Amino acid sequence: MLAPFKQATPLLDIIEAAGFEAYFVGGSVRDSLLAREISDVDIATSALPEELKAIFPHTADIGIQHGTILVIYNGEPYEITTFRTESGYSDYRRPDEVRFIRSLKEDLQRRDFTMNAIAMDKTGELIDPFNGKQAITMKQIITVGDPDERFGEDALRMMRAVRFVSQLSFTIEERTLAALSHMPHLLENIAVERKLTEFEKLLVGPSNNEAISILVQTGLFNYLPGLSGNGDCVSRMARCNLVGLAKAELWALLIHQIGLNDREANGFLREWKLPLKQIKQILKTLYWLRYRLNNEWTRISAYDAGKEFMVSAERLLQRLTKLKTSSEAELFKVFDQLPIKSRSELTLTGADLLSWFKEKPGPWVNHYLRLVEEKVLTGEVANVKADIREWLDNCNLKLEKD
Known part of the structure; x- marks a missing residue:
């Protein structure tokens, strides 16, 4: 028996000692038969929620209306659910009525797929009334x-x-x-x-x-x-060859195949109710994919994209075209050879600009910083404050004060 089951076996012993049945059920049993990793186990029992709460001193009601309580045992949380039947799914989502029962077979009968309707006792013996093990084998x-x-x-x-x-x-x-x-x-x-x-x-x-x-x-x-x-x-x-693609890359690929523009892509992801942070990552992945479909990497684009998005764009490009793509090592070499990797590495700061030009803060500061970034990246100006000051003085730029 696998370690997660062994660790939880004392709970089954305690429930059985109180006069009730208890079994491991669901995905953990299925995954054990598939030799997949098991992170936690679910337990089903003939004991009612109130009876479980009388057996275990440390519990929490996490779904008691459906027969599930959380038991804390030796510092570990375990979800234990009373055998139940369900009926009357008028909204095609949840049962209108949940009835607690004492029959394991009836509890297993309400489950979705046969591979998930297998129980296992504390000795490792399977209770498989719907031939779930056979389905797993097949x-x-x-x-x-x-x-x-x-x-x-x-x-x-x-x-x-x-x-x-x-x-x-x-x-x-x-x-x-x-x-x-x-x-x-x-x-x-x-x-x-x-x-x-x-x-x-x-x-x-x-x-x-x-x-x-x-x-x-x-x-x-x-x-x-x-x-x-x-x-x-x-x-x-x-x-497409989807092997090795991360979640954000798969979303970006889907959006690209549908052919959505940036505004439509944002609306599409919001319709899915994805978190804003994830939406931003997906849209940035999509942006650099579309950039790469029409352009080679330059020092400036590599700087703006960063290693993560360069790699993502290249992976997706490989799936979509027959263009020659760069390996991760080649991309990292391009990025690592940049004279600066972020704005914080510039010797110039916004405070320097305000001091030099005696102007009020405004969009012009960011505009100048960006110009300097580009010149440093292309090697036209050294990342030395005196050199940058000299270049700014000589190029006679017009301040954007608005």
Whole structure:
């Protein structure tokens, strides 16, 4: 038994000693069968939330209405959930009614896919009433029971199915895939934030090409922000070599394939409700990709882009064209040979300019600093304060005071 399970086994012992059943369930069991890394474990039990709170002295109500409490044991947090059934998914997102039960099999029956409907006891024995282990062996994503019912209960499960294709390199079983194709409209009922979580996991998975193709094949893409009607563009992305691309690079590539301008790209990312910091990173990645599609690196552009965005632009260029691209080592050499790497390395400061020209602060200060940066980068002026002062005096620039 893997270390995370061994570490959590005492909780199962304590629950069983109190007269209840307890098992490891869900993704941790699945991932252990796939020999994937396990970060934490989930526990399901026949004990009711109030009974669990009577057993363990340190708990927190994190989802008690759905039977989940947080137990702190030996300083570590564990989510423990009471066996339950769910019914009445009128909004295609959440159950209208949750009923606590004492049956493990009924609890497993409400889960999305057979590979996630496996339990394991403290000895490592599997309880697998829906043949989830077989599905894992066959590398298939199969719903527990009728796929129409499972996706009708929570439409986000359709995105989860495709996300697992990307993450696990599995295929989707025929009936399950057919249901995806005639139910994608149910995604309209799902919050953007929930779609985003699944989509980003899908983007960075090792089989993202296949997953993106399934989004187009099933029509699910039409119910994702900004993608409706852009099936050809999404398909083009699926045909690119996506191996080794970071999340921001994948977003930038998607936007480029759709053909959005800067304003439209910003609106597209905001529609996805991405954090502002992430939007800025993606837009900057996109900017330098488009620069590189039409230009070679210069000292000034390398300085403005920085190592990170130079590498990103080159990676994306490699996926989009047959142009000769530079290796990471070559890019780093270009950047490392620059006479300055940031404005802070200039011997000139804004205070110097104000003192020399006896003018009030204004946009002209930044304008002059930029001019000097460019001259230093191109080697026309040495990064020596006296040389810069002499160049400024001789070039007779007109101050921009407004």
